[in-house]
Amino acid sequence: MDAEKNESVNIYDIAEMANVSIATVSRVVNGSDKVSPATRRKVEEIIKEVGYKPNAFAKGLGLNTMHTVGILTPNVADAFMAAAVYYLEQEMRGYGYDCLLSCSGFQPEGKRNQLDLLLSKHVDALVLVGSTYAGSGKDSKETDYIREAAKKVPVFLINGSVRGRNVYVTVCDDTKAVRSVTESLIACGCKDILFMTDSRSYSANKKRSGYEEAMQKTGLPLRQELIRFVRNDIGFVREYLHREKPVFDAVVATEDGIAIGVLKYAADLGIRVPEELQIVGYNDSRMALACEPELSSIDNGLKMMCIETVRRLMDILQGRRADKKTVVPCQIIERGTTRFLKR
Amino acid sequence: MDAEKNESVNIYDIAEMANVSIATVSRVVNGSDKVSPATRRKVEEIIKEVGYKPNAFAKGLGLNTMHTVGILTPNVADAFMAAAVYYLEQEMRGYGYDCLLSCSGFQPEGKRNQLDLLLSKHVDALVLVGSTYAGSGKDSKETDYIREAAKKVPVFLINGSVRGRNVYVTVCDDTKAVRSVTESLIACGCKDILFMTDSRSYSANKKRSGYEEAMQKTGLPLRQELIRFVRNDIGFVREYLHREKPVFDAVVATEDGIAIGVLKYAADLGIRVPEELQIVGYNDSRMALACEPELSSIDNGLKMMCIETVRRLMDILQGRRADKKTVVPCQIIERGTTRFLKR
Numbered sequence: 001m002d003a004e005k006n007e008s009v010n011i012y013d014i015a016e017m018a019n020v021s022i023a024t025v026s027r028v029v030n031g032s033d034k035v036s037p038a039t040r041r042k043v044e045e046i047i048k049e050v051g052y053k054p055n056a057f058a059k060g061l062g063l064n065t066m067h068t069v070g071i072l073t074p075n076v077a078d079a080f081m082a083a084a085v086y087y088l089e090q091e092m093r094g095y096g097y098d099c100l101l102s103c104s105g106f107q108p109e110g111k112r113n114q115l116d117l118l119l120s121k122h123v124d125a126l127v128l129v130g131s132t133y134a135g136s137g138k139d140s141k142e143t144d145y146i147r148e149a150a151k152k153v154p155v156f157l158i159n160g161s162v163r164g165r166n167v168y169v170t171v172c173d174d175t176k177a178v179r180s181v182t183e184s185l186i187a188c189g190c191k192d193i194l195f196m197t198d199s200r201s202y203s204a205n206k207k208r209s210g211y212e213e214a215m216q217k218t219g220l221p222l223r224q225e226l227i228r229f230v231r232n233d234i235g236f237v238r239e240y241l242h243r244e245k246p247v248f249d250a251v252v253a254t255e256d257g258i259a260i261g262v263l264k265y266a267a268d269l270g271i272r273v274p275e276e277l278q279i280v281g282y283n284d285s286r287m288a289l290a291c292e293p294e295l296s297s298i299d300n301g302l303k304m305m306c307i308e309t310v311r312r313l314m315d316i317l318q319g320r321r322a323d324k325k326t327v328v329p330c331q332i333i334e335r336g337t338t339r340f341l342k343r
Numbered sequence: 344m345d346a347e348k349n350e351s352v353n354i355y356d357i358a359e360m361a362n363v364s365i366a367t368v369s370r371v372v373n374g375s376d377k378v379s380p381a382t383r384r385k386v387e388e389i390i391k392e393v394g395y396k397p398n399a400f401a402k403g404l405g406l407n408t409m410h411t412v413g414i415l416t417p418n419v420a421d422a423f424m425a426a427a428v429y430y431l432e433q434e435m436r437g438y439g440y441d442c443l444l445s446c447s448g449f450q451p452e453g454k455r456n457q458l459d460l461l462l463s464k465h466v467d468a469l470v471l472v473g474s475t476y477a478g479s480g481k482d483s484k485e486t487d488y489i490r491e492a493a494k495k496v497p498v499f500l501i502n503g504s505v506r507g508r509n510v511y512v513t514v515c516d517d518t519k520a521v522r523s524v525t526e527s528l529i530a531c532g533c534k535d536i537l538f539m540t541d542s543r544s545y546s547a548n549k550k551r552s553g554y555e556e557a558m559q560k561t562g563l564p565l566r567q568e569l570i571r572f573v574r575n576d577i578g579f580v581r582e583y584l585h586r587e588k589p590v591f592d593a594v595v596a597t598e599d600g601i602a603i604g605v606l607k608y609a610a611d612l613g614i615r616v617p618e619e620l621q622i623v624g625y626n627d628s629r630m631a632l633a634c635e636p637e638l639s640s641i642d643n644g645l646k647m648m649c650i651e652t653v654r655r656l657m658d659i660l661q662g663r664r665a666d667k668k669t670v671v672p673c674q675i676i677e678r679g680t681t682r683f684l685k686r
Contacts, residue, residue, distance in 0.1 A: 078425075098457070290630040291635065
């Protein structure tokens, strides 16, 4: 079997150029008689024209693939990423696919190396979990490694947005969720709403935009001293607030761990939650149920993002078309630390 | 390169029979001149005698391996297992090894399939995380699939014990930890100590033994109504206790989630913790810091188990000998829900 000679052209490109599905290209390559003579001629002409040599994957497409999808995540000890891997595994198993996982860390070199490792194991597609893979959004070179991988197999991103051929994206509407929560807090009469985050990632920036949009929309001034960068660590946040003593009557945190640190600080000072202070976390983790009162939290729609990703991944692997970008809504789970929905 | 003809004999067997390291066998197979003529003769005789055909792995040992270790875990969404994967990754990376992870679920078929998947990706060794892989301990057939895999690559178990050639085990001393905690509670004057668990696994059984040993040692009767099987779910445990109304003055739980359910129940009834009720969780998870008061919890020595596993795995891959079984101590982290160490 020939190696892919013209590496810059793959089966997805041929399908796009011929305006047919990749299953059709696969049938032509494999000599199936389920293709009309006209379509066959068109596909064969394009293949000849661009010098495309089908690789083993294209030849075996849908017949004899490895039925294995590679999952890349920076750190599986993070509850969000671990849950994503869990949902992805479950979904893919339903389609008869196995998963291989690798952890890349947050550095460019690690990302590239682990992506290559997965490709070397002959996976049929890649799923990248976490907004770190989308880079800062400032320099498109940061994400060249993803477009490079997408020449070999389709690449799906969860919670990060990258443009490229054969690259598919599923994100949640973080901006809208934070804007909505912040507006609700303002409607409750909150004036000094802290926005606390541990990250400057694509996803964290979307959340921050939501906070800023709510301020603009309601005509409140955007005060930089209300935006705080902290560590996602209960003890750290608690001590940070004792040290910094900011004035605030509400908190929107980009992680549940940060929000619970605020809750602990409030308990230390006898500040009543939610009467005197309202707190909203993010990710609706198990910790949100462990604290007292239970934490209101934004459910980032992770499960739905994973289901949507796998559904489209299977569409692509089975030769159908799929949306390049899908946006999944977030949901606000109100519990004991807020009173904007309850009455 | 020949496939391994006599599949029941591998490089580790030859090393054991010749009483040399696998590195020495590898050197003989690869024609290295760093072996004494006498040793060479001995190894070659055994190889001939048993009809051993070195496989690609043995031929390339230490020179040209994939430098990839397969990790199998039932469910990576479990915080304990996710943390184990994280520690293992970090340690192996320090030795220049990559990891591939697969999730098997808890059913025998899934375990076998995912183990085969990892082997098909040419991993140099396997690490199985979680006591589920050791079965119930009642029927050795349950673990035949592990000994089968160990004919191909060395297999390391974390938190589960299985006997077999080329199988290595790292466990923590759960029995001792629970015995010690239970004895401390008895010394505090507790009489009705609930033991709450969600599992009948190897690890859960060890914990239960510790509880029972403490009762025996202190001459207290072993009352079956004090041993409760529940779900590892805060809300479930809280409702369970409201429904069942057991009489108790202390709880030893095999999961932090169970212990926090007890804490919530106590808050509902105005029972003061730790004055009227002492509670100990297990795994020292992030949740232990989220609740109020913070939860005393048994640290299962997970990080040390992972470090010990990787250290011995590298010994084996680099042709040295390693202990078949290592026992790591647990540590009791006392926080606000107990008062047996504090004064």
